[in-house]
Amino acid sequence: MKKQLRRGIRITRYLVYKETLVDIKEHFWSFIGAFVGIGLMAFFHSESLTEYENLFLIGSFGASSVLVYGSIQSPLAQPRNLIGGHVVSALIGVTVFQLLPDIIWITAPLAVALSIVLMQITKTLHPPGGATALIAVIGSEKVQNLGYLYVVFPVFTGCLILLLVALIFNNITSTRTYPTNTNFTRIFKFKKKIGARKWFKKTGLAP
Numbered sequence: 001m002k003k004q005l006r007r008g009i010r011i012t013r014y015l016v017y018k019e020t021l022v023d024i025k026e027h028f029w030s031f032i033g034a035f036v037g038i039g040l041m042a043f044f045h046s047e048s049l050t051e052y053e054n055l056f057l058i059g060s061f062g063a064s065s066v067l068v069y070g071s072i073q074s075p076l077a078q079p080r081n082l083i084g085g086h087v088v089s090a091l092i093g094v095t096v097f098q099l100l101p102d103i104i105w106i107t108a109p110l111a112v113a114l115s116i117v118l119m120q121i122t123k124t125l126h127p128p129g130g131a132t133a134l135i136a137v138i139g140s141e142k143v144q145n146l147g148y149l150y151v152v153f154p155v156f157t158g159c160l161i162l163l164l165v166a167l168i169f170n171n172i173t174s175t176r177t178y179p180t181n182t183n184f185t186r187i188f189k190f191k192k193k194i195g196a197r198k199w200f201k202k203t204g205l206a207p
Contacts, residue, residue: 029176033069033169037162038062041154044161058139060086060131061158067128068166072178076126079179082166083159085126089115090155093136094148104138111137 041057064086067077075081096111115133119125135143136150143150170178 025173025175029169029173030070033165034065036169037065037069037165040161040165041158058132058135058154058158060128060135061162063128063131064126064159064162067126068162068178069170072166072170072176073180075180077178078181079163081124081126082163083156084122084124085119085129086132086155086159087151088118088122088124089126089129089133090136090151091148092118093133094150096133097137097144098147107137108134 038057038061041061045057064082067074068082071077092115093111096107096114100107100110111133112130115129116125119129132155146153166178170176
């Protein structure tokens with residue numbers, strides 16, 4: 001009994017330590033990734049997409065940034081979930097808006113509920129996807145007038161920007177690897193090895 005209690009205390013201390021640990025490097029790259037990802041979308045919007053108002057910067061992308069830059073090991077942050085979750089949810093949201101009468105207390109919850117179920121079925125669960133579906137229903141008139149174009153722009157194109165930035169900044173250091181599926185990260189590991197070998201050769205430390 002005492003051993004189990006002590007073990008439980010040790011585990012609790014470790015978990016508290018891990019959760020409260022301040023990792024400067026981790027926070028730095030999370031900041032840089034999110035800043036660049038959202039910054040690129042804001043840049044494209046301000047430079048060439050002003051006629052679409054703020055369509056490129058839908059709110060659900062802010063939530064996605066928390067996952068793909070701040071919680072990169074989470075299953076919900078992986079590329080399949082990021083892109084699949086948003087696209088599936090956008091399709092559901094637009095379809096609900098197109099087929100059902102404009103009764104907000106029916107269309108809004110139905111769009112979110114259906115998007116959750118379809119994300120579960122397709123194994124693309126991504127929490128911000130629920131917001132993407134909701135925006136298709138309750139968004140501005142210009143968002144609603146896009147119809148299924150909303151799925152492509154801004155949803156799919158925005159996801160690609162977030163993903164490309166995540167692939168770059170989440171693999172710069174040896175302590176961060178994204179995505180978790182090693183089949184996708186081999187190229188980054190290979191480049192890191194080549195870079196390390198070149199550095200050893202330049203410094204004369206190569207074996």
